[in-house]
Amino acid sequence: MSPTNRTVVVTGIGATTPLGGDVASFWEALVAGKSGVRLLEEEWATDLPVRIAARIAVEPGEIIPRPQARKLDRSAQFALIAAREAWQDAGFTARAGEDTSVNPDRLGTVIASGIGGVTTLLDQYDVLREKGVRRVSPHTVPMLMPNSPAANVGIDLGARAGVHTPVSACASGAEAIGYAIEMIRTGRADVVIAGGTEAAIHPLPIVAFGNMMAMSKNNDDPSGASRPFDTGRDGFVLGEGAGVVILESEEHAKARGARIYVEAVGQGISADSHHITQPEPSGNGIAHALQNLLDSTDLKPAEVVHVNAHATSTPQGDVAEIKALWKVLGDDVEHLAISATKSMTGHLLGGAGGIETVASILALVNRTAPPTINLKDLDPEVNADVVVGEARQLPEGRIAALNDSFGFGGHNVVLAFRTV
Amino acid sequence: MAATQEEIVEGLAEIVNEIAGIPVEDVQVDKSFTDDLDVDSLSMVEVVVAAEERFDVKIPDEDVKNLKTVGDATDYILKHQA
Numbered sequence: 001m002s003p004t005n006r007t008v009v010v011t012g013i014g015a016t017t018p019l020g021g022d023v024a025s026f027w028e029a030l031v032a033g034k035s036g037v038r039l040l041e042e043e044w045a046t047d048l049p050v051r052i053a054a055r056i057a058v059e060p061g062e063i064i065p066r067p068q069a070r071k072l073d074r075s076a077q078f079a080l081i082a083a084r085e086a087w088q089d090a091g092f093t094a095r096a097g098e099d100t101s102v103n104p105d106r107l108g109t110v111i112a113s114g115i116g117g118v119t120t121l122l123d124q125y126d127v128l129r130e131k132g133v134r135r136v137s138p139h140t141v142p143m144l145m146p147n148s149p150a151a152n153v154g155i156d157l158g159a160r161a162g163v164h165t166p167v168s169a170c171a172s173g174a175e176a177i178g179y180a181i182e183m184i185r186t187g188r189a190d191v192v193i194a195g196g197t198e199a200a201i202h203p204l205p206i207v208a209f210g211n212m213m214a215m216s217k218n219n220d221d222p223s224g225a226s227r228p229f230d231t232g233r234d235g236f237v238l239g240e241g242a243g244v245v246i247l248e249s250e251e252h253a254k255a256r257g258a259r260i261y262v263e264a265v266g267q268g269i270s271a272d273s274h275h276i277t278q279p280e281p282s283g284n285g286i287a288h289a290l291q292n293l294l295d296s297t298d299l300k301p302a303e304v305v306h307v308n309a310h311a312t313s314t315p316q317g318d319v320a321e322i323k324a325l326w327k328v329l330g331d332d333v334e335h336l337a338i339s340a341t342k343s344m345t346g347h348l349l350g351g352a353g354g355i356e357t358v359a360s361i362l363a364l365v366n367r368t369a370p371p372t373i374n375l376k377d378l379d380p381e382v383n384a385d386v387v388v389g390e391a392r393q394l395p396e397g398r399i400a401a402l403n404d405s406f407g408f409g410g411h412n413v414v415l416a417f418r419t420v
Numbered sequence: 421m422a423a424t425q426e427e428i429v430e431g432l433a434e435i436v437n438e439i440a441g442i443p444v445e446d447v448q449v450d451k452s453f454t455d456d457l458d459v460d461s462l463s464m465v466e467v468v469v470a471a472e473e474r475f476d477v478k479i480p481d482e483d484v485k486n487l488k489t490v491g492d493a494t495d496y497i498l499k500h501q502a
Contacts, residue, residue, distance in 0.1 A: 067441030138465040
């Protein structure tokens, strides 16, 4: 196969999420239909209109030693934890270059977040105002820059083929994985650590999203607040965490005898060019991305049996996504088991594409579509087979899954994975 | 009351432990911040700010580059503390 069209596979997965601090606990809670959304206990949340969020299940301070943690924004801490898990899961036992398993010059990193080190930025501004110039941390800039999670993971694991951070709001994590697939397909790298991370649970982002009318204000029922596809949905619930995968050329994976989870078939990307926050309501932009995916890969619509939907629980977005599936897949939509895992994890913004890629891969490997919880009254405009309440078994044979991610700015990313 | 040399070394050891995670007993006067104690140029700024507060001393930026070892910092603080 030519170096511009190499097959890409997934050999490692890692995650730290509101449902669990590693992949095993995340998946277990996901298929059990548990919610990670809680009432915020911080004092600053007391008087806010939105007082709910999906906090990480395991605080990074329990894993990363304090001298290292204090130089890393929370989003970079999450990324490092998920990346190390994925790296070990892929069978690597040392930093690249310390053994012969991967050439560091052929190892890349693509990790994105939607907002970057926003808590560092805001906390250090508080330090400046309250304690003065001298007390602002000299680590502020390398902590807040949006490429910091990618750069820190690249340094930690020894990646020298390139470290990248595509930023496209809530599509960032998926775009990172799409970019990584292309790095391998086009021959720039043999192995890429890719994913998304976000740590934006802070009063300013919560108030700002709340003032856009984008967030659920269902403070009385935190675990029931995120309800994609339900007629009563009133906005997303903010989550935090990271999901990271190890992508590898099939040739490289086979040469080192690595376990292969699934094939990363490819990605389709488009832009709505419609409105800075509202999705194009007919679903044309999303359909364009999906069509690009089908045109650029050998994926057949009949193989696709599962979609990890973007479905954030906002009134417009959830419907546009389903319309787009019909436009491109036609009657093949009828055999799709559609899951909205944000009903359990909340919306991790730039981290969403990361953890939902992990969920999509495990759905294929375990042949199980996770449930969509809190769905009591399906929106009549959602003309599709949503996996409601309980996990559902997926068919035998060669099957594929889509992971959709869309972001403010009109970014549309569709990733495809397939059993091997 | 001004700190003694011993108190300053002890204080610096606690600061370096907090910032770089180096065990207190490893922070000795002959140790280089950069080469021995895992204190890079950014973390050195933190060490200096913490030392200024603890020992009531001003360490201007232009003097920081001369503080290579724990001994250098100790002597500087001894000489300049209020």
